[in-house]
Amino acid sequence: MIFAYNKEHVGDVLMIIAADDKGQENAVERKGNVARVCVAEGNQVVAWNIFEASTIVGNIEGNGQVELTEEQLKKVNEELANVGFSETLVKENNPKMVIGFVKSCKKHPDSDHLSITQTEVDNGEVLQIVCGAPNIKAGQKVVVAKPGAMMPDGLMIWPGVLRGVESFGMICSAGELRLPDAPAKKGILELPFDAVIGEAFPVGK
Template sequence: MQINAFYNREGIGDVLMVLLREGDRHHQVVERKDDVAIVKSTTGKVNGYNVFNASNYFDVSDWHGPVELTAELIETLGVILRKQNIEAELSGVDFTPKFVVGYVKEAEKHPDADKLSICQVETDQGMVQIVCGAPNVAACQKVVVAKPGAVMPSGLIIRPSKLRGESSHGMICSARELNLPDAPQEKGILVLDDEYEVGKAFEIGR
């Protein structure tokens, strides 16, 4: 289960925003129960929750933007929701790191797009297919993979998608996309040194 959480005290106040699925912001309804707002689509499907006065329930001292999900955070969130008689299915949450070192095993040109490559990439969760538009992507590279559910420094949430008919499960990242210091401005993915271990978490800038 993919869940994303965000906290920006300076921007929106002491509110933990929990996103279960992306919905049209102009076609949502909000139901408030004490410190919890339930955000629903107009069809009644729950898109997420806003927990107000979040610092009363969580240690928010290190929260600035995207919040790392932990079993403790999900358990506390479940307790808060149950106290308001809100039924929520929060099991099966993926706690694995969202930015990891990957290895490009194969890279072939997309049959319907000259600037795209279809890559088979080894990650901490096995082999995945990623469609990449970088001009320098090639087989036998160690790279940084943003997995589905990752939140980029720009705020973009990575989701499984299809590009020109080919499925893509993640993104191979450039240094600039990762907000790394002294990132080059020209197009191209970040190619890592051999010392990096495939499947290990990669720390990014925010």
């Protein structure tokens, strides 16, 4: 579950992304200051919008993807119940932007620039990630945006299929991470080999 807030451009609205709607038509139900967004067919909840958020949860620090305290999440759930929704939101504590290790890398069979990697992201968890960077290779420590991550530009990362091959995340460049002095040359960010697999990677705002 991703929490996002951008008062300057969106207003005092806390946006909560729960799932990928896969481009399907959405249905919105609003009660008071809470709007629930569902896929029209099947009623899967994909997002929540909390209006006048600062009056409900207090000060929200950050711009873009933000972290709520346990107390703030409690206040969100109280607001959902007060206006008549039955759901309870649970915050995931596992980081979505992590240090990974490229265990293997092979050329995509249907592309001259894509590669298929098997990338370890934590405690033996390995994700298949299709990557288009020219400098990707086995043995690298890299930054991985796991499914459910939000990039600094607001892009959400979900599982997908690239040229017929499933991909479960994105291996990031310095520019995509908005790191200072990011090189203009295309390519993923290579981390020092002593970087710890699975450790959260701080993302610029």
